Amino acid sequence: MAELVAERPRAEGEVEAVERVIASLAKHFGDRLVTGRAVREQHGNSVTWLPNEAPDAVVFVESTQDVQITVRACAEHGVPVVAFGAGSSLEGQINAPRGGISIDLSRMNRVLAVNPEDLDCVVEPGVTRKQLNEHLRDAGLFFPIDPGADASLGGMAATRASGTNAVRYGTMKDNVIAMTVVLANGEVISTGSRARKSSSGYDLTRLFIGSEGTLGIITQLTLKLSGIPEAISAGVCAFPTIRSACDAVILTIQSGLPVARIELLDEVQVKACNAYSKLDLAEQPTLFVEFHGTEAGVAEQAARFGEIASEYGGGPFVWATKPEERSKLWQARHDAYWACLPLKPGARAIATDVCVPISRLAECVDETKRDIEEMGLIAPIVGHVGDGNFHTVTLVDMEDPQDIAKVKDFMSRMVKRALAMGGTATGEHGVGQGKRKYMEAEHGTAALDAMRAIKAALDPKGIFNPGKILP
Missing domain, CATH: 3.30.43.10 (Uridine Diphospho-n-acetylenolpyruvylglucosamine Reductase, domain 2)
Structure with a gap:
């Protein structure tokens, strides 16, 4: 031993x-x-x-x-x-x-109950999002949070995950109704009931969502479900510049258009996806868009988006009308990380994310793109831009100290820019070890002291996931 x-x-x-x-x-x-x-x-x-x-x-x-x-x-x-x-x-x-x-917790993977009339279900934490949606399909329901990876639902709650559907359906904090949690003394608590609203006591559910296992261990979740839409329409639209694509996103959101997904890929990422996923998209900044609703509603939304895109030089808008075409499109988006690796063989791909108010999105992405070009990096940009969240996948030679230093500087500049614009150091990846150093700059000393007080109250011996979140 x-x-x-x-x-x-x-x-x-x-x-x-x-x-x-x-x-x-x-x-x-x-x-x-x-x-x-x-x-x-x-x-x-x-x-x-x-x-x-x-x-x-x-x-x-x-x-x-x-x-x-x-x-x-x-x-x-x-x-x-x-x-x-x-x-x-x-x-x-x-x-x-x-x-x-x-x-x-991967063996705790049972769907315990589905309540179609109430649009909710009860699951163990090891159930993955794909497993749950397969289980729900025959009931005409689905769980909309889609971070790309086939993550476990307990982990998704612990990291406050979101993903491509967040612009319409929200994030995990909006879709978890209640949880069962084991505390640091071994006691078990329930954070709420199946009721959709309550004014009773502290909101313990949202205290544990995003706590990354530092306050308790989730052993059961009650989740909101949504009906599978009558009609789904998806498509791609290329733009002359990354700025024009972002400006089209901003106007789309500000116009109240109920887009379900709106994803940005810069021209470098499009090139990588073409090669990896066998697509034939124009190698320009591109938006992947999807609408959910009735046949008439989806057609109207798509037409209005086409008008907005054309205002910023976007087009043509190419629709994926068949389910298999849509699946191929979104699978390519989800495979973006792996598609990047051949761009610099032997390099490590480092994914990071920030999120800013939607009004600052174009400016933040544009300045990040300028940093990438001026620093000579290979760092494709992808983003859930409908809610101001975007990612870079930076390729770094781990045997080259200068390359490592340059990438660290780039990532630091990206976070500091987002904070200066009223944003956050991480929109959905979480804090963990990697972004602890930005917590004080984002939240301030008093807020961190409050977090430490909560941690000390629930985990006085500090045994739960030490070295995470709190600097």
């Missing part, structure tokens, strides 16, 4: 504490407790350029009671606990900088 836990500096007594917890959990979980290096490293960070910091052991839980047993053992000995869903987070949220136990 000493060899297992000696991979990082340890305070006196930490090794013994971890050994006692692992021995205790082994009695209950048997082969569902894993200490092999490969599994542990899989449960550390793997999608960013942050170093992999593996836990000391992984527990594959199958019930709320399993989570309670694990948390109580860790709390007794002061050993860190890190919740793990699908491992698709982008800011090191699942890293274990102090070691400890990773609680893998």
Whole structure:
């Protein structure tokens, strides 16, 4: 055991504490407790350029009671606990900088109830969004939050995820009605009922949404559902400049046009998607657009958007009318990260995001694009621009210190620009380890002190996901 836990500096007594917890959990979980290096490293960070910091052991839980047993053992000995869903987070949220136990929730993957009359469902945290929507299809319902990756719903709530549909359907904070949460002392609480509104007490549901496993571990969710639209229409529209595309987005939103999705790809990203996803789009800044509603409503919305696009030099508007065409289009958008990798073979792709008020979108994207060109970077831009959120996927040579320094400077400039425009350091990727350093600049000292007070009240021993969110 000493060899297992000696991979990082340890305070006196930490090794013994971890050994006692692992021995205790082994009695209950048997082969569902894993200490092999490969599994542990899989449960550390793997999608960013942050170093992999593996836990000391992984527990594959199958019930709320399993989570309670694990948390109580860790709390007794002061050993860190890190919740793990699908491992698709982008800011090191699942890293274990102090070691400890990773609680893998992927086996808690049952849809417990669907209530079509109330447009809600109850699920375990390991259910993924694709799994849920497959389950709901025959009922004519769907869960609209779509971050691209087939993330677990517990993880999506923990990181306050959003995605391509957020402009119409909102983010996770708008679509989670209630949760069951295991606290740091092993107690289980429910954060609300199935009622759609309440004036009763503190809003605990939204306290835990976006807390990234630092306040509690989600073991059940009640989610809002939506009806599958009668008609869906999607299309692409190219623009002469990235500024004109953003200006078209701004006018679309300000006009109150109920667009369901409106995604921006710059010309570099379009080129990458053409090659990777076998598309034949013009290599220009392009908007992917989708409308939901009735046949007549969708036709009217599409026509109005076409008029707005033409005002900014956009066009022609190419429609994907068949379901398989729409699926290919949006799959290409979701595969944007992987499509970028061949642009600089051997490089690491570092995805980051910011979000600004919609009125500042064009300015922020334009200045970010200028930074990319002036610094000589390969960093395609993609964005959920209907709500002012956009991403860069920056390709960096991890063997070149100068390249690394340049990319870090670029990313810092991007965040500081967004904050100066009244925006946020992260629209949907979360804070984790990667963006802790911007928390004080965004929120201020007093707000951070309030967050620390909440953390201390709910997790006095600091065992839940240490080293995340709070600087």
